[in-house]
Amino acid sequence: MLIKKILITCCAAASLLGGAAQARDTLRVGTEPTFAPFEFMDTKTREFVGYDIDLIRAVADKAGYDIEVVNMGFDALIPGLAAGSVDVVAAGMTITPERAERVDFTKPYYTVGLSMIVKKEDAGRFPDFKSLANQPIGVQIGTTGADKARGIPGARVQTFNGTNEAFMALTVGHVSAVIHDRPVLSYFMKMQPRAAKNMKLQPVLEDSQQYGFAVRKGNAALLEKLNKGLDAVRAEGLDKKIHDKWFAQ
Numbered sequence: 026m027l028i029k030k031i032l033i034t035c036c037a038a039a040s041l042l043g044g045a046a047q048a049r050d051t052l053r054v055g056t057e058p059t060f061a062p063f064e065f066m067d068t069k070t071r072e073f074v075g076y077d078i079d080l081i082r083a084v085a086d087k088a089g090y091d092i093e094v095v096n097m098g099f100d101a102l103i104p105g106l107a108a109g110s111v112d113v114v115a116a117g118m119t120i121t122p123e124r125a126e127r128v129d130f131t132k133p134y135y136t137v138g139l140s141m142i143v144k145k146e147d148a149g150r151f152p153d154f155k156s157l158a159n160q161p162i163g164v165q166i167g168t169t170g171a172d173k174a175r176g177i178p179g180a181r182v183q184t185f186n187g188t189n190e191a192f193m194a195l196t197v198g199h200v201s202a203v204i205h206d207r208p209v210l211s212y213f214m215k216m217q218p219r220a221a222k223n224m225k226l227q228p229v230l231e232d233s234q235q236y237g238f239a240v241r242k243g244n245a246a247l248l249e250k251l252n253k254g255l256d257a258v259r260a261e262g263l264d265k266k267i268h269d270k271w272f273a274q
C-alpha cells in the first residue's frame with residue numbers, strides 16, 4: 026500500500042517536472058467583442074478574433090503565456106481586473122488619466138481619434154460634433170466616445186452595451202449620430218455595406234488617443250513582461266503583419 030502510494034507520488038512529481046518544459050500559464054484576457062476589427066466574433070468559427078486578439082496573443086507568447094479570451098461588457102473590464110477575474114484587458118482601451126488611476130497600462134500600441142456616423146440625409150445638418158448640440162447621440166457604455174458626447178451642450182446621450190446596438194439605434198432613427206473610434210466606424214462602413222447603406226462617416230477626427238493593454242493596478246511583474254513582449258513583437262515586425270491582416274483589405 027505504502028509503496029504504491031510512493032510510486033504514485035513519484036510518477037505525479039515526475040510528470041509535473043517533465044511537463045514543466047512545455048506547460049505554459051494561461052493569461053485570461055478580458056475583451057468586449059463588438060469592436061471590429063480590434064475584437065469581434067467570427068460568425069463561422071464562433072471564436073473571438075481581431076487585431077487586439079492577435080497582438081495580445083503574440084505579446085503573451087513572447088512573455089511565455091497562452092491566452093484565453095473572456096467576453097465582458099466594456100464597463101466591466103476594469104472592475105474585472107480589480108476583482109481578479111481577468112489578468113489583462115485587450116479591448117481597444119484608450120489610455121486616459123482617469124483609467125490610469127485604477128489600472129496600469131502597457132506602452133501604447135495603437136493611435137486613433139474619435140469620429141461620427143450620421144444618416145446620409147442628415148449629413149449636411151450634422152457635419153461635426155458641435156452640430157450635435159441638443160441631439161440624441163448613440164455611444165457605447167463607458168467609452169471615450171460617451172465622454173465626448175456628454176460634453177456636447179444639450180446632447181441626450183444614449184448608451185448601449187455594444188457597438189452594434191448603437192449602429193442599430195441610428196438605423197431606426199433613435200439617435201442622430203454615433204460617436205466612436207474612427208477605425209471601428211470605417212470598418213463598419215466598409216464591411217457591412219447593407220447596414221451602412223443609408224449612413225455617412227463624417228470626416229471629423231478629434232482627440233488623438235492611444236490604446237494600451239491594462240493589468241491590475243500594481244501588477245508590475247506582468248506589466249514588465251507585456252512591455253518586453255510588445256518590444257519583441259515590434260522588433261520582429263509582427264505588429265505590422267497583424268495590422269496588414271486586419272486593415273489592408
Ligand code: GLN
Nearest residue numbers: 060116117118119168169
Ligand atoms: N477606445 C475607446 C475607449 O477606450 C473605445 C473602446 C471600445 O469601445 N472597445 O473608451
